[in-house]
Amino acid sequence: MGERNEEVIATCASRALGNLQDSSRWGAALDTLVATCHDGQTNEQVIAVCRQLADAETTADWNAGTERDLPHWQRLLALIDKLASLPRPVRRLLVPLYEGLIECLQSQDTMKPSVIKLQLAMTDWSNTDGAVASLNTVIAMVDGQPYLLDYAYHQVARVVNDSKGYWKPEGLLELVDRLNAQPQLASSYIGLSLLKIAGKALLWNEASADRLRAYRNHEHEIIRMMALNLWTVVE
Known part of the structure; x- marks a missing residue:
């Protein structure tokens, strides 16, 4: 996969992952986004969608709702978990990505477990x-x-x-x-x-x-x- 193609795919996947109105495609988008980041060429897109999800406001319908509950939070935690669980050789290449994600999240007290997970991953x-x-x-x-x-x-x-x-x-x-x-x-x-x-x-x-x-x-x-x-x- 060429570098440019990876960036295009990562951008599309990030858009789908960040689209909270669509509850059907985010899982596949998450897997695709993580697959494109293994060589460190799509860090910018990954950090951007992480920031978008972290900064999303909780709506009344999506706060312990009957159909949706904190979709932005669930997607963000799933993204962090997949990135932190990559094989060790891949994680060594992604230190700049982990550092960027930590910088994005560390100001939020409720994200401390995710920051710990990223810190230990690198x-x-x-x-x-x-x-x-x-x-x-x-x-x-x-x-x-x-x-x-x-x-x-x-x-x-x-x-x-x-x-x-x-x-x-x-x-x-x-x-x-x-x-x-x-x-x-x-x-x-x-x-x-x-x-x-x-x-x-x-x-x-x-x-x-x-x-x-x-x-x-x-x-x-x-x-x-x-x-x-x-x-x-x-x-």
């Missing part, structure tokens, strides 16, 4: 410094907010597990140490998510078990409780 787990920086962006959003913190915990686990082959468990342990050395509760909380994956990959060797023991003596009760429910061997 994280390189094999680059410790880069991963710490990326996670610190997430930690700043979720610290002190239990729902978002729990969401981030599980999202980190999902993304890292889906990226197997692109990181080493020893590298994840280094990430755990870096996060646990930071003062925020959220840092240790997210670190425990990574420790669970690294420990399993390392068959809970002494290095990973040592870190689990340290978590079980953590200053924060919630961290101790979670660590006590993570086991190296099931009885």
